[in-house]
Amino acid sequence: MIHNPPPWPNGARCAAAFTFDIDTDSLVHLFYRDRAPDMVATTSWCRYDEVAVPRILELYRRLGLKQSFYYPAWCMENYPELVEAILKDGHEIGHHGYIHENYNVLPAEEEEKWFVRALEVHKSMTGQAPRGFRAPTYNFSRHTAALLVKYGFQYDASLMTDDFPHMVDAEGGSFVEIPTHWALDDWPQYVHAPDFGYQMTVRSPAEACAVYRAEFEATYRLGGLWVGIWHPWVSARPARLDAIAEMMEEMISRGDVWIASMEEIAAHLQQLEKDGIYEPRRIRLPYYDKGLPDDLLPSKA
Known part of the structure; x- marks a missing residue:
């Protein structure tokens, strides 16, 4: 196991972030x-x-709390009052594609076209370029890392590489990776959506939060980073948000959990490296430039 926990601010034992992806009805238009x-x-x-x-x-x-939201730009354009409310309260808004498109299936040129279109919406509506990116449905392509470097992103929040934030080296530069994983996403817990081809058994809030809590307790022991990935129209129904609020209050009450926005976490890691206090793990992307040759693969999986 790679065990390389960074020192967290004020002697905190671990770090945590509560993030929401505000996809609204982009998926309806994408699927239909x-x-x-x-x-x-x-x-x-x-x-x-x-x-x-x-x-x-x-x-x-x-x-x-000041936290991070990830927003498809089409949703920002169509629900500007929500964008204004988030900004008014001082929260971060990160890049989450234009209309929740799947970067894994797009040619490089088309991926960049939609990436830049979303970027321009962010600049226009928030007054600045976003610092962070989360690929829609985690569909980070082999070209995405180079785009993040090219357009000056501070961090990505799409991958499931580690228990700790680390650095990603790509063509032309590097950025911070703030990883998470599916167990901290609310779709496996709550989403029963035949129209989207996703039909899970709907769990109670107590069952869902038991999964989140188990992951948090392990993170706390390791000194790692816990990142919830939730969606307002999934997790902010009254009973579900009540359970999340209780969990948040428990984390806060410990007194040694650094709860921060994603851009704050990325900036902390960068400063530690700059000051020579900590050497983060580094990976290089893409993992592969092309598929394996036929002689290494069976005719059927």
Whole structure:
């Protein structure tokens, strides 16, 4: 096991971040280009973000937290009042594609086109370029790392490489990777969505938070980083957000958990490396430039 925990601020035992991806109804249009106007029930579910985001912001105000949201730019354009509310409260908004497109299936030129289109929306609506990126559905392609370097991103939050933040070297430069994994995502816990080809058994809030808590306790012992990946229209229903709030309060009450935004975590790692206090692990992307030759692969998987 690679065990290389960074020193956290003020002697904290571990770090944690509560992140929300605000996809709203981008998925409806992505999955159903022509039929989206007829998908009224599914769209109404996704548009619960209009109720959920203010509820999350109210919780953060009560707990005194500044956190990170990841936003497809199309959703920003179509729900500007939510963007304004997030910015007003001082939270970070990260890049999350334009309309939740899948970078893994796009040619490099088309990936960059949509990446830049989203980037320009962020600049226009927030007054600055985003510092962080999370690939929609974690679909980070072999070209994505080079784009993050080219456009000056501080960090990525898409990969599942480690228990600690680390550095990624790519063509032309490097950036911080703030990893997480599927056990901390709310879709496996709650999402039953036949229209999106995703049908999980819906868990109770107690069952979902038991998974999150187990992962947190292990992170706490390791001195690592715990990052929740949630969606307002999934996890901010009253019972679910109540359970999350209770978990947040427990983490805060320990007194030795550094709860920070993702950009704060990335900046901390960069400063540690710059000051010579800590040497983070480094990986290079992409892992492979091409597939394996036929003589190394069976005719059927």
